[in-house]
Every structure is written in structure tokens, then in C-alpha cells.
Amino acid sequence: MEKLANIESFVRTAEAGSFTAAARRLGLTPAAVSRNVKRLEDNLGLLLFQRSTRSLVLTEAGAQFLGDVSAGLSSIQGAVDRLASADDVPAGLLKVSLPIGMGMGQVLSLLPAFTQRYPAVQLELNFENRQVDLIAEGFDIAVGGAIELPQGVVARELCRIHVVALASPSFLRAHGTPTTLAELEHMTGVVMRSVQSGKVRIFTLRNADGEQCNVNLKPSVIVNDPEALCRCAVLGMGVTLAPLTQAAAYIERGELVRLLPAWHGEVGAVSLYFSGQRLLPAKTRAFVDFLVEQFRSRQLARRFAALPPSPKSQTGRRPSR
Incomplete structure (x- = not known):
């Protein structure tokens, strides 16, 4: 099964439009986020982003995959937040x-x-x-x-x-x-x-x-x-x-x-x-x-x-x- 960290790195990069911005949100380095996305692409056998020195653009496969996994990732994060807040202690x-x-x-x-x-x-x-x-x-x-x-x-x-x-x-x-x-x-x-x-x-x-x-x-x-x-x-x-x-x-x-x-x-x-x-x-x-x-x-x-x-x-x- 694909690692959740790789999927989350991909989703946050797609939302932010860059590895650097995604890294700030995830508390990782841009290099680590890039590696996670590359591992995901290698495991799927698909190119999810078209990369250039100035931009990072979703491929057609990347856009489809983003739509498929975003809701599931939000549900998982919501479950984690609810569990973490179950005792209502900030x-x-x-x-x-x-x-x-x-x-x-x-x-x-x-x-x-x-x-x-x-x-x-x-x-x-x-x-x-x-x-x-x-x-x-x-x-x-x-x-x-x-x-x-x-x-x-x-x-x-x-x-x-x-x-x-x-x-x-x-x-x-x-x-x-x-x-x-x-x-x-x-x-x-x-x-x-x-x-x-x-x-x-x-x-x-x-x-x-x-x-x-x-x-x-x-x-x-x-x-x-x-x-x-x-x-x-x-x-x-x-x-x-x-x-x-x-x-x-x-x-x-x-x-x-x-x-x-x-x-x-x-x-x-x-x-x-x-x-x-x-x-x-x-x-x-x-x-x-x-x-x-x-x-x-x-x-x-x-x-x-x-x-x-x-x-x-x-x-x-x-x-x-």
C-alpha cells in the first residue's frame, strides 16, 4: 500500500503549487517533499507533475489522482483531529x-x-x-x-x-x-x-x-x-x-x-x-x-x-x- 506521507506530500504540493510552500505546511524540507512525490510517481508508474524551473503543473493523470485522493485524505485528517480533540484539551x-x-x-x-x-x-x-x-x-x-x-x-x-x-x-x-x-x-x-x-x-x-x-x-x-x-x-x-x-x-x-x-x-x-x-x-x-x-x-x-x-x-x- 502506498505510504500516506507520499500521498499527503503530493496533495499539499498540488494545493500550494510548489514543493517549498507544501514543505512549510508539512514541516518538512522542500527536498523531502519532492522525494516523497517522486516515490509516489515511481510506485504508480505515472508522471503527476510537469516540472520546469519556473512552474509545477499537474498532468492529466495528476489532476485525476488529486480528485480521487483529496476527499479521502481530508477524512483521515478529520478523524485524527477528532481523536486528538476527544478529551477537548488544546x-x-x-x-x-x-x-x-x-x-x-x-x-x-x-x-x-x-x-x-x-x-x-x-x-x-x-x-x-x-x-x-x-x-x-x-x-x-x-x-x-x-x-x-x-x-x-x-x-x-x-x-x-x-x-x-x-x-x-x-x-x-x-x-x-x-x-x-x-x-x-x-x-x-x-x-x-x-x-x-x-x-x-x-x-x-x-x-x-x-x-x-x-x-x-x-x-x-x-x-x-x-x-x-x-x-x-x-x-x-x-x-x-x-x-x-x-x-x-x-x-x-x-x-x-x-x-x-x-x-x-x-x-x-x-x-x-x-x-x-x-x-x-x-x-x-x-x-x-x-x-x-x-x-x-x-x-x-x-x-x-x-x-x-x-x-x-x-x-x-x-x-x-
Whole structure:
């Protein structure tokens, strides 16, 4: 009978499109995954992949074999997960993807309580500002915002992402405080380049009356991370538009001042992304429930929200042009 390791190496390679990505998920080296697939091909007497220096493509026989074995492999893995979770004790390696700014600034400080509560769970935390492929890259959970849901992945919202205008007290003393969006746009700005599109982000702000305006700051500094937006603004390098998930702590410490409080933008939600399978491993379920509980008990969704200002602060409308 064919070894399960060889079949799993083949399936994960087909899903990920490369031996390297499959190896990350399986905890093996790319060479080991390649050897497993080669053994499978030799034993079957069939070529499952067309290989080149740039690509790895399923042959017709490979595609047919993938369809035949994928469901069976999922059933076996499900049985293993159910057996491992039968006593409902979270245990094992949990691989988590986190954005750098929010991961370091907000989530990391919550995790000592998790590891204390679940000592048998080993956390592998990957901090990077990109959308990971949970299945192909072997992640159990990803924390992020505005991620498209691929098939088989579900999301559980933690908080909304509200963007507000900010500057340091020293910058405002030197340059004055803007009272309209037009004045804000004419000030030196710190802006962010999108990792996905490569373009400088332009945020749409709105007020309680339903008015909307695209705000184009005059960039003097361009960064690629929302935490860097806040730190540059704290250093007096310009006004900025940043999410409250990063900026709240700076505002509370008095290092940044929120400008034009009648206006804010909304750019989606911070959510937990994980497999949509009916029976989650206990370690995954425990992590999801823990973070949701922490955000609720600490009222973090409220802390990161641009709450409606009082009527007397409803200022800052852009003059008609």
C-alpha cells in the first residue's frame, strides 16, 4: 500500500503549487517533499507533475489522482483531529499569521494569558504585512483586515477599522491646527503605500451628516505600515491618516492629537480567519474563543472606534469648490 506521507506530500504540493510552500505546511524540507512525490510517481508508474524551473503543473493523470485522493485524505485528517480533540484539551503547534503593527501592538500583549491557560499549545507567530494563504502555507489562524475569504475559510470579527486624522502636539504648535479638510490637505503629510497594490493609499472620510470626501495628503514621508504612520507623526514629520487600532495608544498618552473629530473613515474590520471545517481542532477553537473574549472583556472594539463627536465639534467641512 502506498505510504500516506507520499500521498499527503503530493496533495499539499498540488494545493500550494510548489514543493517549498507544501514543505512549510508539512514541516518538512522542500527536498523531502519532492522525494516523497517522486516515490509516489515511481510506485504508480505515472508522471503527476510537469516540472520546469519556473512552474509545477499537474498532468492529466495528476489532476485525476488529486480528485480521487483529496476527499479521502481530508477524512483521515478529520478523524485524527477528532481523536486528538476527544478529551477537548488544546495541545500541539498553533501557527498564527499576524500583521506587524497590530500584532506587536495589540495582540501580543494578550498572549501570555493564553499560554498560561493552555500550556500544552505551542505558538508559532509570524509577523508580516501580507495576506497569507491559510491552506497552502499551513497556517491555523490569521489575524488581519479586509481579507478576501477563499473557499473553506471563515472569519470572526474582532473590531472595525476606523481611520482618523492625527498630528503631534509639537507639529501643531509649529504649523497650526487645521479646521477643515482642505487645510489638512495642504499640510505636510505622512502617507502609506499599499503592500498589495503598490499605490499610495487615499482614504475616504465621512461625517455624521453622511458627507464623504477623499483626502489627499501632501506626502513628505511614505511608509508601508500603519504603525510607522503613527511613529512618524509622533516625531513631528507631518499630519497623517491612521487606523485607531494603532493610534489609540498614542492618543491616550498624549503623543498624538486627533484632528477634525467630526470626520473618520472605515476600511473594514480586523478579523480572525480560520478553517470553516465543522470540527475545529481544540487548539484552534481555544485561540479563537480566547481572542474574542479578550476583545470583548477589554472593550477593545469600543476603544478603537471613532465615536460620534458632540454636536459642538461638528466642524471641518471642506469648502465648496
